[in-house]
Amino acid sequence: MTRHFDIVIAGAGPAGLSAAWVAAKQGARVAVLDDNPLAGGQVWRQGPAHPPKAMLSALLTSLHEHSSVTLLTSTRVIAPLPEHGLLVESAEHGGFNLSYGRLILATGARERLLPFAGWTLPGVTGAGGLQALIKSGVPVRGERIVIAGSGPLLLASLATAREAGAQVLAVVEQAPAAAVARFGASLVATPSKVLQAARLTRGFAGLRYWTGSTVHEVRGDGRVEEVVIRRGARDVTLACDRVACGYGLVPNVTLAQALGCTLDDAGAIAVDDALCTSVDGVLAAGECTGIGGMELARVEGEIAGLVASGAPHQAISLRMQRMRWRRFAARLEDSFSLTRAALAMPSDETLLCRCEDVTVGDVRVHPTWRDAKLHTRCGMGACQGRICGTAAHTYFGWDVAQPRPPFSPAQIGTLMAACPDDGACTD
Amino acid sequence: MSSANAGLVRVTIDGDFREVAAGITVAAALAMSGVRTTRTSVSGQSRGPLCGMGVCQECRVTVDGRAHVLACQTLCRDGQTIETTGSR
Numbered sequence: 001m002t003r004h005f006d007i008v009i010a011g012a013g014p015a016g017l018s019a020a021w022v023a024a025k026q027g028a029r030v031a032v033l034d035d036n037p038l039a040g041g042q043v044w045r046q047g048p049a050h051p052p053k054a055m056l057s058a059l060l061t062s063l064h065e066h067s068s069v070t071l072l073t074s075t076r077v078i079a080p081l082p083e084h085g086l087l088v089e090s091a092e093h094g095g096f097n098l099s100y101g102r103l104i105l106a107t108g109a110r111e112r113l114l115p116f117a118g119w120t121l122p123g124v125t126g127a128g129g130l131q132a133l134i135k136s137g138v139p140v141r142g143e144r145i146v147i148a149g150s151g152p153l154l155l156a157s158l159a160t161a162r163e164a165g166a167q168v169l170a171v172v173e174q175a176p177a178a179a180v181a182r183f184g185a186s187l188v189a190t191p192s193k194v195l196q197a198a199r200l201t202r203g204f205a206g207l208r209y210w211t212g213s214t215v216h217e218v219r220g221d222g223r224v225e226e227v228v229i230r231r232g233a234r235d236v237t238l239a240c241d242r243v244a245c246g247y248g249l250v251p252n253v254t255l256a257q258a259l260g261c262t263l264d265d266a267g268a269i270a271v272d273d274a275l276c277t278s279v280d281g282v283l284a285a286g287e288c289t290g291i292g293g294m295e296l297a298r299v300e301g302e303i304a305g306l307v308a309s310g311a312p313h314q315a316i317s318l319r320m321q322r323m324r325w326r327r328f329a330a331r332l333e334d335s336f337s338l339t340r341a342a343l344a345m346p347s348d349e350t351l352l353c354r355c356e357d358v359t360v361g362d363v364r365v366h367p368t369w370r371d372a373k374l375h376t377r378c379g380m381g382a383c384q385g386r387i388c389g390t391a392a393h394t395y396f397g398w399d400v401a402q403p404r405p406p407f408s409p410a411q412i413g414t415l416m417a418a419c420p421d422d423g424a425c426t427d
Numbered sequence: 428m429s430s431a432n433a434g435l436v437r438v439t440i441d442g443d444f445r446e447v448a449a450g451i452t453v454a455a456a457l458a459m460s461g462v463r464t465t466r467t468s469v470s471g472q473s474r475g476p477l478c479g480m481g482v483c484q485e486c487r488v489t490v491d492g493r494a495h496v497l498a499c500q501t502l503c504r505d506g507q508t509i510e511t512t513g514s515r
Binding site: 037042047048074091111120122123125126128129130131132136137138139222354355356357383386387409 | 447449450451455456459463470472474475479481484501502
């Protein structure tokens, strides 16, 4: 079965939903896919104790008013198909094909997770990962948590963890104090961000916010029991129940690469002013075109939605807004760029590839990612290198090959749905 | 699209019956039940959820007989059977 839409949007976060809304207003038939059970993406993630934020609520209400919009949650893209097609798998409906006139990639970003001794212990998560897990209902009340890594996401995670009753012992930021202060001062240029920062740092007094520091090791017997934090020449050990560590975000470009889209120097999907990629009929918006935050993602989504639905002239004022938010993104990237301490490679016996249990020592003796994969199986497990490939790129600068279709484990029935059938129908 | 559905759903986690709040994920149900290990790695290590957003595959469990289901992206449903691949 093939279902056809004027516009298919991969990702139901701020960019994808904004794109769907403006495209629907132009009269386009739109499908929005997301692999999560609820729309919102990472920044607007909903959960039982986290009802949709005002902006998400407003967007979802507007989308529901347009019968031309189909929201397909718990639905993954498994592979691109020839002639503007996608093979998708839905938890509810199984595998089926979609075809599109235009495709908008709004695939967002994931965390950069870097290995350290003990990072495989249950209780170690990403920083954004912890926030996502709490929102999905994971209880943390009374737990002692250390949040670490880099960037403003640590503060967002702190706010969520505290609200859920956790005892956050410290926030450990790799960037030096001067860089963080410079970033704080530069927020004056973006008043809405000052407000956001003020909200996130409420009750900051009394919290250990350690700059120029990194997680060196996590210890425990089958679970997190303590963390060793490296602060310059000094190590500090804290007893805790969880360690949430993430070093910023990296764009999700798996589908873009499979479609043949060109990437920019930073590894994001390269787009022009109209958010068109190098592949005809494929646009991209939001974090997958470069990390810039929710506001930039929304503006890009609206531009892409207008361009894809044949109304690019309406996007001109949005382009000005886009440039403004991109300047903010550049300041963010400068302030939280990874220091040598954060890039220090963990010990040889630390696992780099968690899927195939391959150590840093086994991987680093190889000259290229391809060589390392062939000799050690690193990056060849279930996540297809999404975690260890990012780490290997960060440490060694290797050009890491992206996952190939099927992008995630799929049912045989789904793969069979990709086969051309005689009774292909469109509805 | 209602996310907060008041009430409870009954699930089975590694053979034990549990009542959990409707609307939570399988990952949350496991954590609430004190199950930290979702799978055992190829060298026998215990693993739990890492990325929380469907990327790392560490939280994969068997749900209603279907293997490799991501606990962090699956909502609990009444009558669901959840099996980890690790020891309790």
